[in-house]
Amino acid sequence: MLQHLITQDADLRMVPTDRDQLTTAVEELREDLRALPADSDPDRARAMARWIGIGLVSLGSHQDARAFLTQALDLATASGNSRAIIATELNLGDAYRYGGDVETADAFYRRALDGARSRQPELVDFALQHFAKHLMERGDFEPARSHLQEARRLRIAKGDTGLIESTQAALDRVELLLGQANASPAGPAAGDAEAAQWSKGWTSWLQSRTTARTPARWAEEFPAVRDAVRSLTAHERVRPRHLRDQSFPVELLAAMADEAEKALAADGYLHNGKWNAAVGEAANRFAGHVDLAAVVARSTGLEVEQPHNGVYIAYLEEGQFLDFHVDKFGFGEANLILCLKHEHPITAPTVSSTVFIGADGYLECDLATGDCVVFDGALTPHGRTPLSAGESVILVSFGFRARDQAPRTVTHLPPGPC
Numbered sequence: 260m261l262q263h264l265i266t267q268d269a270d271l272r273m274v275p276t277d278r279d280q281l282t283t284a285v286e287e288l289r290e291d292l293r294a295l296p297a298d299s300d301p302d303r304a305r306a307m308a309r310w311i312g313i314g315l316v317s318l319g320s321h322q323d324a325r326a327f328l329t330q331a332l333d334l335a336t337a338s339g340n341s342r343a344i345i346a347t348e349l350n351l352g353d354a355y356r357y358g359g360d361v362e363t364a365d366a367f368y369r370r371a372l373d374g375a376r377s378r379q380p381e382l383v384d385f386a387l388q389h390f391a392k393h394l395m396e397r398g399d400f401e402p403a404r405s406h407l408q409e410a411r412r413l414r415i416a417k418g419d420t421g422l423i424e425s426t427q428a429a430l431d432r433v434e435l436l437l438g439q440a441n442a443s444p445a446g447p448a449a450g451d452a453e454a455a456q457w458s459k460g461w462t463s464w465l466q467s468r469t470t471a472r473t474p475a476r477w478a479e480e481f482p483a484v485r486d487a488v489r490s491l492t493a494h495e496r497v498r499p500r501h502l503r504d505q506s507f508p509v510e511l512l513a514a515m516a517d518e519a520e521k522a523l524a525a526d527g528y529l530h531n532g533k534w535n536a537a538v539g540e541a542a543n544r545f546a547g548h549v550d551l552a553a554v555v556a557r558s559t560g561l562e563v564e565q566p567h568n569g570v571y572i573a574y575l576e577e578g579q580f581l582d583f584h585v586d587k588f589g590f591g592e593a594n595l596i597l598c599l600k601h602e603h604p605i606t607a608p609t610v611s612s613t614v615f616i617g618a619d620g621y622l623e624c625d626l627a628t629g630d631c632v633v634f635d636g637a638l639t640p641h642g643r644t645p646l647s648a649g650e651s652v653i654l655v656s657f658g659f660r661a662r663d664q665a666p667r668t669v670t671h672l673p674p675g676p677c
Contacts, residue, residue: 260288260310265317271392271429272357273317285314302343305334309347312354321358328354341378345371349389356393368393384413388426391433400437405567405660407433412565415540416547453669454588458637460675461491462584471582471614471642477621489618490673491585491638496661497559497593499615499634499641501624507549507597512629514541516599519571519653527573533581533643534573542569542655555593555633555659563593566657572596574611574643574652581643583616586636591658592667594636598626603650611650616640626654637667 264281268274275281292307312328315321328351335343352367372386391406407430414422464487469480522536529535552565568590574581586594596613603610612625613632616639623644624632634641636658646652661667 260306261285261314265313267428271395271432273313273353275317278318281314281318285311285318288314301334301338302340305331305338305340305343308334309343309350313350316350316354316357319357321354324354325351325358341374342382345374345379345382345386348374349386352389352393356396361393361397364393384410384417384422384426387413388429391429395429395433395436400433402660404430404433404437405564408567409546409565412543412547414547415543457669457672457675458585458587461640464676465583465585465616465640469583469616471644472580474614474621474623474644481616481620484616485618487673487676488616488640491640492618494672495635495638496561497555497633497635497639499617499622499624499632499639500558501626502554502558502631502633503627503629505554505629505631507545507629509629511541511545511548512599515545515655516628516653518542519573519599519655522571523573523653531581531584532579534575536571536573538569538571538655542571546657551595551657552659554631555595558633559593561593562662563591563659564662566595566659567591569655569657571599572654572656574646574650576646577648577650578645580611580645583640583642585638585640588637588667588669590636592635592637592661593633593659595631595633595657595659596626597631597655597657598628598652599655600651600653601627602652603647607647607650609644609647611644611646611652613643614641626652638672 261281261284264276264284265273266276288307288311292304292311295304295307308327309331312324312326312331315324315327328347332344332347332351335347348367348371352364352371355361355367356364368386368390372383372390375382375386387406387410391403391410394400394403394406407426411423411426411430414426465484468483469477518539518541519536522539523534525536527534527536546566546569550565552563555561555563601610610625612623614624615622615634624630626632643652
């Protein structure tokens with residue numbers, strides 16, 4: 260009704276394209292609402308009240324906006340229109356946020372996102388984007404970026420160019436704010452530096468005592484790391500699980516494998532002994548179509564957000580391996596590694612596998628195409644055994660953050676062993 264009179268400013272808040280025109284249009288809509296007969300269609304009254312509220316938010320009349328949006332929400336609730344309920348909750352979140360009541364805004368955004376995930380999945384991308392803007396304004400840049408990355412994946416899957424551009428603009432904004440924060444004189448937060456040092460300390464200790472290069476020596480090496488690893492993995496939120504027969508769409512897996520090969524050939528870079536490349540549209544489309552958060556939740560019991568990051572990984576040369584390490588905290592509380600291609604001679608005596616050190620020993624997972632493994636990368640030592648002659652492996656790794664849990668810190672975890 261009023262879309263053509265509303266745009267966004269540099270802070271991604273709604274503002275009028277022409278203040279006088281929007282003011283006039285809102286007043287006319289208010290008159291039309293007052294003139295509706297008592298027996299009119301409630302959905303028409305709801306839509307009018309909602310758009311009056313949106314217009315008033317854009318004009319800065321936040322208190323009046325909340326009154327009309329509450330009226331719209333009451334009408335949506337009375338009719339049982341869950342789509343309208345979620346949309347109006349997002350608008351109420353904006354009305355409270357713009358007016359400075361961030362706590363009430365937070366409650367509306369969370370309620371809308373939960374409702375979208377459970378009842379109206381086609382609205383999840385909208386809920387994520389509204390919530391992300393709220394988080395961005397609070398200075399919670401990392402979760403804001405995570406929400407926007409998920410929204411972008413969903414919108415790429417929808418194929419709506421306008422929506423994709425809107426989310427990309429928000430991502431550009433949060434990246435700018437992150438860069439400004441990291442460039443401040445104080446530098447990165449002390450907690451981030453402590454977490455990075457903690458991860459590096461554990462990785463250095465592991466690699467000084469055991470290696471994924473020589474599986475034949477594991478049995479004799481394990482006693483030297485057993486107690487320390489037990490103290491670490493006792494805090495895992497996700498135990499390593501090899502998942503087979505997930506029935507992922509074959510065409511989406513093939514598209515990712517093709518994208519990965521091209522990305523690795525064009526822009527691949529060596530990191531910790533393996534080839535890495537950024538994921539692209541095919542991976543985003545896959546994540547948008549497949550509910551990976553549900554895959555993690557079903558297999559581990561941990562409720563997670565949709566993946567906030569991803570990377571292609573490849574091992575292409577004989578003898579290439581990945582030594583034991585723990586990931587940085589920022590990759591999330593859960594990781595899912597999905598095999599896109601694993602080729603090797605039929606006569607090969609051994610094949611390369613993803614391997615973990617647990618409290619009771621080593622776990623090897625030989626991933627075939629379409630297989631995946633979930634684990635807690637920040638707390639589970641993991642690596643890959645060497646490739647045999649003629650063998651190659653291409654994987655995609657996704658990171659997830661736990662839902663409705665306080666952020667994990669190193670203060671309650673065991674310090675790196677000496």
